[in-house]
Amino acid sequence: MYIFKAAVVGAGAMGAEIAQVISWSGLPVVLKDVDQAMLDRGMERIRGIYQRRVDRGRMTRDEMEQKMALITPTLTYDGFGDVDLVVEAVPEKMDLKKRVFAELDRATPSTAILASNTSALSITEMAAATSRPQRVVGLHFFYPAAVMKLVEVIAGRETSEETLDTAVEFVESLRKLPVRVKECPGFLVNRILLAAMMQVIHFQHETGAPYEEVDAVVKEKAGAPMGPFTLADTLGLDVVLDVCKTLETLGPRFAAPAHFENMIKEGKLGVKSGQGFYTYTK
Numbered sequence: 001m002y003i004f005k006a007a008v009v010g011a012g013a014m015g016a017e018i019a020q021v022i023s024w025s026g027l028p029v030v031l032k033d034v035d036q037a038m039l040d041r042g043m044e045r046i047r048g049i050y051q052r053r054v055d056r057g058r059m060t061r062d063e064m065e066q067k068m069a070l071i072t073p074t075l076t077y078d079g080f081g082d083v084d085l086v087v088e089a090v091p092e093k094m095d096l097k098k099r100v101f102a103e104l105d106r107a108t109p110s111t112a113i114l115a116s117n118t119s120a121l122s123i124t125e126m127a128a129a130t131s132r133p134q135r136v137v138g139l140h141f142f143y144p145a146a147v148m149k150l151v152e153v154i155a156g157r158e159t160s161e162e163t164l165d166t167a168v169e170f171v172e173s174l175r176k177l178p179v180r181v182k183e184c185p186g187f188l189v190n191r192i193l194l195a196a197m198m199q200v201i202h203f204q205h206e207t208g209a210p211y212e213e214v215d216a217v218v219k220e221k222a223g224a225p226m227g228p229f230t231l232a233d234t235l236g237l238d239v240v241l242d243v244c245k246t247l248e249t250l251g252p253r254f255a256a257p258a259h260f261e262n263m264i265k266e267g268k269l270g271v272k273s274g275q276g277f278y279t280y281t282k
């Protein structure tokens with residue numbers, strides 16, 4: 001199945017960048033949110049990504065405007081009537097995701113593929129909110145989606161081979177690297193990443209080692225692009241906790257320490273709130 005037009009639901013950190021990636025590949029994409037301010041911020045984020053490419057001489061201003069013109073921001077499902085594939089990127093709450101999937105089931109052609117960017121929730125459960133579970137799949141992009149190459153393609157219990165093949169080809173058409181994984185808590189990457197991140201957070205708390213030092217050691221010795229405290233701040237501590245809660249069923253290695261949960265209660269969410277493990281100024 002060829003994808004001629006796509007849509008993204010949720011214009012936050014992930015949704016906006018996924019829409020940017022789709023437009024970069026030359027496809028028209030509708031970007032929907034429920035909040036005008038978030039939609040505006042999402043469009044600004046996309047323009048910022050393109051503007052940096054213009055500044056570095058990687059594209060012209062005209063090319064940037066052509067790519068921007070491929071993206072239609074909206075607060076309604078107008079424009080979803082002829083899409084071939086939708087990526088849902090609303091917050092990591094199952095009830096909300098199921099509601100959005102039920103809405104998408106009504107708003108899109110019955111042939112359209114409905115994908116979720118969930119970090120850890122069940123694709124099968126979301127698919128059950130639709131009349132087309134064979135066309136529901138996980139497409140898990142990583143932050144920042146404009147840069148990160150890997151995309152997990154997750155099969156729910158009823159996802160058809162045809163849907164998986166189309167999803168893999170779609171990811172490749174975005175110049176990304178698809179990895180097919182079976183549905184399981186945390187899929188592949190988060191299962192490894194979050195167990196390791198929680199161990200480091202426990203270790204730092206027990207030893208009082210400075211965040212900078214731990215980050216520097218992990219970067220240098222493990223070859224990671226950034227240390228775990230910078231990563232948690234970048235992802236959002238609340239997002240990390242949501243995923244850990246889902247993974248806790250696998251064992252205590254995913255349990256977040258009490259001080260981590262307290263930071264979230266105090267509004268220390270990382271870069272987005274200006275304070276996490278580190279302090280951020282505009």
Ligand SMILES: NC(=O)c1ccc[n+]([C@@H]2O[C@H](COP(=O)([O-])OP(=O)(O)OC[C@H]3O[C@@H](n4cnc5c(N)ncnc54)[C@H](O)[C@@H]3O)[C@@H](O)[C@H]2O)c1
Pocket residue numbers: 009010011012013014015032033034035038039088089090091092093096100117118119120140141142143234235236239
């Ligand atoms: N942040 C990350 O690093 C990261 C990485 C990979 C995957 N994810 C996953 O991507 C999804 C989105 O995460 P995020 O960090 O972009 O969240 P976010 O909070 O930055 O953005 C979510 C957006 O969804 C919008 N929204 C809420 N309800 C909606 C609805 N009913 N319809 C349309 N839009 C709605 C919000 O207004 C907001 O703009 C989550 O499932 C998350 O687990 C996040």
